[in-house]
Amino acid sequence: INRLVCKAGIKDIVVSQEKGVERKIPGGPNAFIKFLAKRKSDGQMEYASNPVEIFVVCGDLVYPIVAVPKRIPPQTLWLSSPDTDKARRNIVTYKGMPFEEKVLRIIKQVYQGDIPESFTSTETNQEVPVFKGAVLRLKRLVTVDGEGLRVKEYHMTMAANLRLKGFTIRERDFLKPEIATRPVAVSIDKGRLAAGELVRIIIVERATHG
Numbered sequence: 001i002n003r004l005v006c007k008a009g010i011k012d013i014v015v016s017q018e019k020g021v022e023r024k025i026p027g028g029p030n031a032f033i034k035f036l037a038k039r040k041s042d043g044q045m046e047y048a049s050n051p052v053e054i055f056v057v058c059g060d061l062v063y064p065i066v067a068v069p070k071r072i073p074p075q076t077l078w079l080s081s082p083d084t085d086k087a088r089r090n091i092v093t094y095k096g097m098p099f100e101e102k103v104l105r106i107i108k109q110v111y112q113g114d115i116p117e118s119f120t121s122t123e124t125n126q127e128v129p130v131f132k133g134a135v136l137r138l139k140r141l142v143t144v145d146g147e148g149l150r151v152k153e154y155h156m157t158m159a160a161n162l163r164l165k166g167f168t169i170r171e172r173d174f175l176k177p178e179i180a181t182r183p184v185a186v187s188i189d190k191g192r193l194a195a196g197e198l199v200r201i202i203i204v205e206r207a208t209h210g
Contacts, residue, residue: 004031006079008059019052021067031056035069047071087146089118094147102147103185107202110142110151111189119144130178133159133167134193143207152180154201158193166194174201182206 004010010031013023020036035048048069056063056079063079093116094102108114115121120143128136135157142151154174158166171186180186185204193199 001032001034002074003076004033004056004079005029005076006031006056006058006063008061010056010058012057014055014057015052019050020048021052021054033067035067086118086120089116090144090146093118103149103204106144106149106151106204107185107187110140110153110202111187111200115142128154128178130176131156131173135159136179148207149184150205150207152203152205154179154203156193156199156201157197158195166192166197168192169199174203179203180205 004013007029009027009029010025013025013031013033015021015023015033020038022034022036024032026032033054035052037045037047040046050069052067052069054065054067056065058079065077097105109116109119122141124138124141126138128138130136137155138152139155140151140153142153144150156169168191169188170191171188174180174186174188175183180203183203183205187202188199190197190199
């Protein structure tokens with residue numbers, strides 16, 4: 001049983017009856033959906049596998065969801081609308097600006113710590129174990145609402161037990177799905193990682209919801 005949460009209150013969930021989805025709307029911010037299984041003539045259970053289009057009515061908004069059934073634990077999905085004021089300010093700021101210039105400007109703002117109030121910045125300290133001999137941490141996530149872009153700032157240091165004096169790193173080293181999805185630009189402030197030093201990596205990617 002999967003849970004949907006929307007602070008404005010879930011009024012309805014619209015889905016085709018033949019899709020095999022059971023829904024329950026008790027009122028308030030929570031609702032629940034379940035993909036139904038059916039028993040075949042040979043006694044085996046047949047589970048849903050095809051994507052299902054679901055429309056959730058929350059407050060005055062309708063959220064379209066394409067749900068793909070998988071054999072995984074139940075999921076909780078939080079529904080919220082983007083900050084429309086932030087999005088509007090970003091659209092005005094970058095209107096008519098070439099895409100490359102826009103991306104370079106965003107990279108510079110994040111690198112210098114000069115993040116506009118219209119950006120949504122979240123501090124984090126999540127280690128991403130993808131390199132041998134180096135420690136990579138996701139330090140900050142920055143969303144540029146209205147532009148469909150997101151920035152990831154990583155910090156990279158050498159592993160404490162590594163005896164090498166250092167090694168060369170390149171932008172393409174960070175084009176890994178564990179590090180970035182749908183990347184459009186990668187910037188590193190040093191081309192070589194040495195013992196005791198820190199390298200900052202700024203990655204701009206297209207937001208998954210954009």
